[in-house]
Amino acid sequence: MHTKPLKEMAVTFLSLVASGKVREAYExxxxxxxxxxxxxxxxxxxxxxxxMEENAKLNPHKTLEVKRTLEEGDCVMVHSHVxxxxxxxxxxxxxxxxxxxxxxVELWDxxxxxxxxxxxxxxxx
Numbered sequence: 001m002h003t004k005p006l007k008e009m010a011v012t013f014l015s016l017v018a019s020g021k022v023r024e025a026y027e028x029x030x031x032x033x034x035x036x037x038x039x040x041x042x043x044x045x046x047x048x049x050x051x052m053e054e055n056a057k058l059n060p061h062k063t064l065e066v067k068r069t070l071e072e073g074d075c076v077m078v079h080s081h082v083x084x085x086x087x088x089x090x091x092x093x094x095x096x097x098x099x100x101x102x103x104x105v106e107l108w109d110x111x112x113x114x115x116x117x118x119x120x121x122x123x124x125x
Contacts, residue, residue, distance in 0.1 A: 007069045010076040010097045013104060018064035018082070020056035022049055031103030038109055048107075059084040067125050074099045081125060082111070089114040092124045 004012075009029055016025035026049050034045040041047045056062065065081040076097045083090035091111045098106035114124050 004102075005071065006074070006076045006097070006099050006102075007071045007078075009099070009102070010078050010095070010104070011066055011069060013097075014064055014066070014078060014080070014095060017052050017056075018062050020060065020062075022052045022056055029104050031100060031105040033100070033105050034103075034107070035105070036107040036109075038107075055084075061086050063090075079125075081114075089116060 013025045013029040016022070016028070026045065030045055035043050036045075036048050037043070038048060038051075041051050063081075063083045063086070066078060067081060068079045070077045076099070078095045078097070080093050080095070081090055082093045091113050093109065093111040096108040096110075097104050112124070118124075
């Protein structure tokens with residue numbers, strides 16, 4: 001049985017991935033029945049893992065700043081500011097995780113690029 005809160009596991013998974021430790025993240029947190037809903041890759045664990053590794057090679061200075069997390073039952077939502085390169089404006093990203101027996105079994109991710117100029121005085125975060 002897992003001992004860490006699911007929110008903490010989700011954030012650690014994302015932090016490992018962002019820092020280029022993709023395989024370590026998968027070994028520690030991804031369950032055997034993992035599937036995801038990113039429209040740009042096949043829905044299996046290996047396809048997404050390889051894409052994450054390729055992204056880490058192309059963007060070795062990627063940053064992820066978690067703004068908030070929510071946990072409800074077996075699901076966790078993480079809202080973050082992700083920058084592929086230090087000088088990028090980045091994107092507001094939401095990852096939604098579903099856990100089973102302390103492992104990630106399903107993942108959704110949604111992102112919105114941060115515009116250079118916005119009419120909204122409240123900002124993206």
